[in-house]
Amino acid sequence: MRPWLRRLRGTEFVAGLVLTALMVIPVLLSDLIFPGRGEAMDLAARLSPPLQTLAHPLGTDPIGRDVLARVIIGGQVSLTVGVLSVLGAVIVGTFAGLLAGYYRGVWDMVLMRIADVQLALPFILIALTFAAILGADMWKLILFMAIAQWVQYARVMRGTVLSLREREYVQSARAYGLRDYGILLRHVLPNAIGPVIVLVTLNVANNILLESSLTFLGLGIDPLTPSWGGMLADGRGYLQSAWWVGVFPGLAITLTVLGLNLLGDWLRDVLDPTSQVRG
Amino acid sequence: MLGYLIRRIALAAFVVLVVTLLVAWAVRLSGDPAVMLAQGSTVTEKDLANIREALGLNRPFYVQYLSFLGGIVTGHMGRSFMGGTSVALLIGHALPLTLELAFVSLAMSLVFSIPLGVHAAVHRGRGADQLIRVVSLIGLSFPNFWLALMLVLVFAIELGWLPPSGAAGGSGLVLPAATLAIILTATNVRLVRSAMLDTLGAQYVMVARSKGLRENVVLYKHALRNGAIPLITFIGLQFGGLIGGVVVVERVFNWPGMGNLAFDAVSTRDYPVLQASVTILAVMIVAVNLIVDLTYAALDPRISVAA
Numbered sequence: 001m002r003p004w005l006r007r008l009r010g011t012e013f014v015a016g017l018v019l020t021a022l023m024v025i026p027v028l029l030s031d032l033i034f035p036g037r038g039e040a041m042d043l044a045a046r047l048s049p050p051l052q053t054l055a056h057p058l059g060t061d062p063i064g065r066d067v068l069a070r071v072i073i074g075g076q077v078s079l080t081v082g083v084l085s086v087l088g089a090v091i092v093g094t095f096a097g098l099l100a101g102y103y104r105g106v107w108d109m110v111l112m113r114i115a116d117v118q119l120a121l122p123f124i125l126i127a128l129t130f131a132a133i134l135g136a137d138m139w140k141l142i143l144f145m146a147i148a149q150w151v152q153y154a155r156v157m158r159g160t161v162l163s164l165r166e167r168e169y170v171q172s173a174r175a176y177g178l179r180d181y182g183i184l185l186r187h188v189l190p191n192a193i194g195p196v197i198v199l200v201t202l203n204v205a206n207n208i209l210l211e212s213s214l215t216f217l218g219l220g221i222d223p224l225t226p227s228w229g230g231m232l233a234d235g236r237g238y239l240q241s242a243w244w245v246g247v248f249p250g251l252a253i254t255l256t257v258l259g260l261n262l263l264g265d266w267l268r269d270v271l272d273p274t275s276q277v278r279g
Numbered sequence: 280m281l282g283y284l285i286r287r288i289a290l291a292a293f294v295v296l297v298v299t300l301l302v303a304w305a306v307r308l309s310g311d312p313a314v315m316l317a318q319g320s321t322v323t324e325k326d327l328a329n330i331r332e333a334l335g336l337n338r339p340f341y342v343q344y345l346s347f348l349g350g351i352v353t354g355h356m357g358r359s360f361m362g363g364t365s366v367a368l369l370i371g372h373a374l375p376l377t378l379e380l381a382f383v384s385l386a387m388s389l390v391f392s393i394p395l396g397v398h399a400a401v402h403r404g405r406g407a408d409q410l411i412r413v414v415s416l417i418g419l420s421f422p423n424f425w426l427a428l429m430l431v432l433v434f435a436i437e438l439g440w441l442p443p444s445g446a447a448g449g450s451g452l453v454l455p456a457a458t459l460a461i462i463l464t465a466t467n468v469r470l471v472r473s474a475m476l477d478t479l480g481a482q483y484v485m486v487a488r489s490k491g492l493r494e495n496v497v498l499y500k501h502a503l504r505n506g507a508i509p510l511i512t513f514i515g516l517q518f519g520g521l522i523g524g525v526v527v528v529e530r531v532f533n534w535p536g537m538g539n540l541a542f543d544a545v546s547t548r549d550y551p552v553l554q555a556s557v558t559i560l561a562v563m564i565v566a567v568n569l570i571v572d573l574t575y576a577a578l579d580p581r582i583s584v585a586a
Binding site for chain 1: 290291293294297298301302305306308412413416417420421422423424425429431432436520522523526527530541542557560561564568
């Protein structure tokens, strides 16, 4: 690779890191920055456009709430759903894949059949149906996404473990008399975690998109809780008169997801050079 | 091969069974449509029982489920709880519109993603490749419904070139199709690129080049055509995602397809319509995946041996 290209790759990583940090850090600190949770209504300044006053740099919404404050507070929901759903899926999936790949046998077969069925299910439609009918809250969304995605991790983990278990260092660890859980934790897991990390990054991004679309359609987070999808649903009616109400929350989603995608893409190059294209 | 065929078809059938059961079960959990129908008027418990009887809701779950499955097969899917229109008729109107939107946006995305993907593969690792890669990442990061709103803001509200919503056919198709096409292009460019990378190094491409053929003939006639099989497979396997996107975008643009039909049915607890529309979309997705898998296996014998 030519040096300037390697630098570009570096730029991609730095851009991903900066974007993600720029979006995530204010959200993490949002309760400190905006103790009023952006609910204060400045009725004198309803629908004031961005860059007009120092008090409301991104303008205000139809009932005079500060758009900047609500965008930052609204990130809490998206990030919580994105991170916790993936965390749940990773824990279950990694564990299942590790055991299935190492011990093979009946568990392995059962796991692979479940994976076949789950990967063929049109989950978006089922999510829509369940969210529409049962009503959704944050925890139901997290649970649903974790159930839908754990097999992805199980599959990736199993595939890696299958190739690792025949390697010399695992064989010699076994010959040396190490216990199975020691081998799995010390020798197999650290060497199999790369592809999982890539998948984690991309799925957090993906789940942020999924949560916001369900919320936008009125099938996700309660509309009274500030969230990016919910703010966009509010802003939809004001596209003509006050574009900023609907533009900034969407921009926040796009930049967060882009940051994570850039990081994921870079990680894939670094950790998993064999795979070129995967959604 | 025969064993693979049977296993794949059995899996597809099982998936359809799981989907229909999940949907039927979810629909039953949703509350009593008799109460919804009677809403506003004062009714006695006996009236409600009569409504349930008339709609067939008092039958056991498995009877309702089986009669629903039978209806999907025979086309007699009952009548909508709202207004009594035949469900088959409603779906007959909505399904072609959903397919139209899906195929137009897929076609639009291929027009852009094929030349871009080929270009990226030929200039692998150079500036153009990196640029296409970063731009496609940006495309992948848009929430589809927000992209839809932004296109409405620019092309319908600010410029006034296109209608913001509704009206099937004609100019009303442009914005919803463009929304989906932009997001599809972002994925498809990467697929085209990697399919091309696999064939560009092949001997028949070198032979074609050494015969002195023009570069475009080499790329599109020799390299792309041979990379087309995995490409079509990957695009086919994304059909589920495409339909998911169509459903959301239909809602934003009030496009009267299956997605809109299902959402309307949700808010009115119109069981027969909801159940039939979700099931038909799901079965379509499973069928497309099955066909793609089997075609790929037929073309490439290594697949069925490995699986």
